[in-house]
Amino acid sequence: MEIKKGIGVSPGVVISTAVVLDAEDLLIPRRQVETADVPAEIKRVEKALAESVADLTRLRKETAAKHGKEIGNIFDFHLGILRDKTTLKQLLTEIQTNQTTAEYAVSVVMRRFAANFLKMSDKYLSERVKDVYDVERRILRNLIGQKHKGLGQLKQDVIVIAHDLLPSQTAALDRAHVRGFATDVGGRTSHTAIVARAMGIPAVVGLGDITSEVSGGDTVIIDGNRGVLIINPDEDQLIEHREFERKLIRLETELAELRDLPAQTLDGHVVSLQANIEFPEEVRDATHRGAQGIGLYRTEFLYLASAQEPTEEDHYNSYVEAIRLLKGRPLVIRTLDLGADKYTQEKAANPERNPFLGDRSIRMCLHDIPMFKRQLRAIMRASVLGDVRIMFPMISTLMELRQAKMVLKDVTEELEDENQPFRQDIPIGIMIEVPSAALMANHFAREVNFFSIGTNDLIQYTLACDRTNEKVAGLFCPAHPAVLALIRDVIRAGVRNSISVSVCGEMAGEALYTLLLLGLGLTIFSMNGPDIPEVKKIIRSTTMAHAKQVARRVMSFDSERQVMHFLREETRKIIPEAF
Amino acid sequence: MPNACKQVLVKNKLGLHARPAMQFVDMANQFTSDIKVLKGGEEPCEADGKSVMQMIILAAVEGTPLTIEASGDDADEAVRRLGDLFDSGFGEDE
Numbered sequence: 001m002e003i004k005k006g007i008g009v010s011p012g013v014v015i016s017t018a019v020v021l022d023a024e025d026l027l028i029p030r031r032q033v034e035t036a037d038v039p040a041e042i043k044r045v046e047k048a049l050a051e052s053v054a055d056l057t058r059l060r061k062e063t064a065a066k067h068g069k070e071i072g073n074i075f076d077f078h079l080g081i082l083r084d085k086t087t088l089k090q091l092l093t094e095i096q097t098n099q100t101t102a103e104y105a106v107s108v109v110m111r112r113f114a115a116n117f118l119k120m121s122d123k124y125l126s127e128r129v130k131d132v133y134d135v136e137r138r139i140l141r142n143l144i145g146q147k148h149k150g151l152g153q154l155k156q157d158v159i160v161i162a163h164d165l166l167p168s169q170t171a172a173l174d175r176a177h178v179r180g181f182a183t184d185v186g187g188r189t190s191h192t193a194i195v196a197r198a199m200g201i202p203a204v205v206g207l208g209d210i211t212s213e214v215s216g217g218d219t220v221i222i223d224g225n226r227g228v229l230i231i232n233p234d235e236d237q238l239i240e241h242r243e244f245e246r247k248l249i250r251l252e253t254e255l256a257e258l259r260d261l262p263a264q265t266l267d268g269h270v271v272s273l274q275a276n277i278e279f280p281e282e283v284r285d286a287t288h289r290g291a292q293g294i295g296l297y298r299t300e301f302l303y304l305a306s307a308q309e310p311t312e313e314d315h316y317n318s319y320v321e322a323i324r325l326l327k328g329r330p331l332v333i334r335t336l337d338l339g340a341d342k343y344t345q346e347k348a349a350n351p352e353r354n355p356f357l358g359d360r361s362i363r364m365c366l367h368d369i370p371m372f373k374r375q376l377r378a379i380m381r382a383s384v385l386g387d388v389r390i391m392f393p394m395i396s397t398l399m400e401l402r403q404a405k406m407v408l409k410d411v412t413e414e415l416e417d418e419n420q421p422f423r424q425d426i427p428i429g430i431m432i433e434v435p436s437a438a439l440m441a442n443h444f445a446r447e448v449n450f451f452s453i454g455t456n457d458l459i460q461y462t463l464a465c466d467r468t469n470e471k472v473a474g475l476f477c478p479a480h481p482a483v484l485a486l487i488r489d490v491i492r493a494g495v496r497n498s499i500s501v502s503v504c505g506e507m508a509g510e511a512l513y514t515l516l517l518l519g520l521g522l523t524i525f526s527m528n529g530p531d532i533p534e535v536k537k538i539i540r541s542t543t544m545a546h547a548k549q550v551a552r553r554v555m556s557f558d559s560e561r562q563v564m565h566f567l568r569e570e571t572r573k574i575i576p577e578a579f
Numbered sequence: 580m581p582n583a584c585k586q587v588l589v590k591n592k593l594g595l596h597a598r599p600a601m602q603f604v605d606m607a608n609q610f611t612s613d614i615k616v617l618k619g620g621e622e623p624c625e626a627d628g629k630s631v632m633q634m635i636i637l638a639a640v641e642g643t644p645l646t647i648e649a650s651g652d653d654a655d656e657a658v659r660r661l662g663d664l665f666d667s668g669f670g671e672d673e
Contacts, residue, residue: 077597080604080631087632113632120638124593128635131597 001234004207006182008227009193011530012202013245014159014180015238018220020107020211021162031101041095045102046088048142053082055138077128081113081135100217103143107215110136114212133212159222161214164468165192180222182229184210187473194506196224197528198278200285204229206470255533259290263525263536269544271518273536274330274526276504280318283325286529290536293330293387295452295526296504297322299375300338309371315378323386330387332452332504332526333379334431335372335404337361337393356466361394366403376411383423390426391452396434401447431504433457438486441493451494452526455505459483478507479563481555484516488555491521502526512567514538515574519551541574583654585647587665594640599669604631606661612651614661618643628661 033041056075064072081087087109094105110132117129159180181196186205196203202224214220214231221230221241225248230237264270274295275286283294302310302318322331339360352358365372379390392404405428415422432438433454441451455478460467462483467476477483487503494501502524507513509527511534517525518539525535550570557563589595595603607614607628614628618637626633628647639645645665649657 073598076601077631080597080601084604084630084632086627086630113636116636122594122638122640125596125635125638125640128597 001237002213002231004210004213004229004231006204006207006210006227006229007187008203008224009186009205010181010196010201010203011224012180012200012248013221013223013225013241014202015219015221015233015241015245016157016159016179018161018214018216018218019158020214020216021160021165031104032099033101035099038096038099041100041102041105042092044143045091045095045105045139048102048106048139049082049088049091051142052135052138053079055142056082077131078135078138081132082139103140104215104217106136106139106143110139111212111215118209118212129212159220161211161220162192163211165195180220180224181205182207182210182214182220182222184208185468185470187467187470187476194528195278197509197530198276198282200530255537256289258533258536258540259288261536261540263292263539265518265539265542265544265547267543267545269518271522271539272524273532273539274332274502274524275529275532276526277322277529280321280325282529283322286532287326287329289529289532291329291529291532293332294322294326295330295332295502295524296391297331297333299334299336303336303338310374312374312378315375316381319378319382319388320385323382323388326386328386330389332389332391332429334391334393335362335375335379336365339364356460362392362400362404363394366400366407369407372407373411376408377415380408380411380415380422380426381420383426384421388423388426389429389450391429391431391450393431393454394433394457395430395444396436398440398443398447401430401444405447431457432490433461433505435462435486438490441490442496445493445497445499448499450500450502451490452524453487453490453501453503453505455483455487455503455507458486458505462486477560477564478505478510478513479560479567481558481560481563484555484563487517488520488551495521500524509535511535511538511575512564512571515542515547515550515570516554516567518542518544519547519549519554538571538574580650581652581654582648582650583658584649585658585662587645587647587662589639589641589643589645590665591668591671592641593671594643595634595637597635599664599671600631600634602669603661603664604629604634606664607657610649610651610653610657612649612654612657614657615648617646617648619646620644 056079060072060075090109091105094100094108095102114129114132117126117132120126157177157179159182160178161182163184164186165181165183178201180201181192181203183192183205184207186192192203192205202222204222204224204227207229210229218232221233221237223241262270263273272292273290274293275291276296277283277286277294278298278301286294302314319333339355339358359367379388382388392401395401412422427449429448429450429452430444431454432441432451437444438458459476459478463475463480465472465475467473491501500523503517503522504526508517508525509531514535515538527535554563554566591599615625616628616634616637617625618639624637626637628634647658647661
């Protein structure tokens, strides 16, 4: 039994079996084998060890020839581990006594070995844990090269443990069986956190080196509320957490009763609560939780889920599905917002030095007009089937907006020529997520029908802070007075020009900021579905007059700590169980 | 069966890391005797001198006193030559 503390980024408690997803996507589930198959598994592991030795011997020779004998010798330690009688003995014991697959045995033995390294206080020695991981992967690659059947598919419910989930990995996941996530790195706004909240399953991130501490097959408890992960819990903890799990479900039901009530303050001010989604199927869950529409449909997943670029029909079919499930409620489709992540950087011929300031999002689309047009055509064709709106991300200058609108105009002309129907007056909006756009909101407001503030990027660009870099993630804070001033001004510009303004970043779903955003005059909150009931509860428990007071007070503070402290106190007064 | 043992000190600055551990294990495997390396102190432990996995886990940093024990026909020679390795700092430093 071991308790690890991380950052809880998606609430809930779950008890399940772990699968460890390493950088190479090798899934090592615990798999028992029949007694009769034990000798076969032993043969496999012996063969994999021999193959690994052969690989390394060759590699050592090549490296020595190229870079000198000294460098070649770095493989000696790897070879030493592979030839070590203790290694073999432990592997055989694991397979024989626990009747597991060769893969699982390798994973267990090497991780046990690695754990010894992690305990060492001497930095130079403990660093060698990387060699152990390297050896583990080499053996596993050889084992998996032997095409073991059934590996990599989920047949039962699991908790996914990974260093950091890549968008491409989550897109390919068998979502039906994933009950929770835990990762080594990440923060509240990391990809893992966003996906987990969208799926409504618990997640804990920033756990340090959890991928080496958990072995596939371990029983794991994830407590997304408290940010805790427990490896191989004892009986008491199992009982306690099962009870907690039940309590949360009760709370959920209570919140669900709010679903059909309007998001209206005690003094009659009404706002709209909408949901952010990644997949059309999420509409069902979102409306179930009371979403009055989709304020942000992220379309990147169409690109990430498969190796090929999506066709116009792929786009169209997804949009039609979302529209159908929405039954007339609004759907804001954000055009492709890819770039700056590992996925595109890995594919790029010349990886960018500064991808977050590089060729991403609308910039990338304007550099690849045929791709951009495919998506726009699909959106326009779908626009006649429901209340569809179009939103351009990452706009930083008026020129970009005008260019994007020109491309859209081209598309509508093409459709006209083809006699394809589309909605003439489709509302066009932009994401406000770059400080330059926020500062020029008054100008933009004259050329668009709506704004949506993307707080995650707006914070990152305003505070010059990469939220996924653990060393500086602490600087990332929605409560920073500079960020709040930008948000206030964008909302004002919207009001002055009579266009609607929403917040679709994480901030919209955080109970801590509900009073403030309401008081600043925000009318549309778009968040992950599971957050809707709590935000609604706060709105229904306060008055607009009070929210305005809170906002005025907050805007007078000069530090994020003051802001957060004050907001926490004010929110607790309304619903004491919020924090 | 002949037994032999010898006290040694880790002299090299980086401690008994991967390379020296391999050197030790390679040499230990040339002998027929069983070879053990013992570490005292707050967390005493013992390693099979022929297993690099076990040797490295000793986490013997510079200045750690260790005991080499051998039992077998060539115990004396094993202990002497393995001890020399430690005394020479595994050919590292200076």
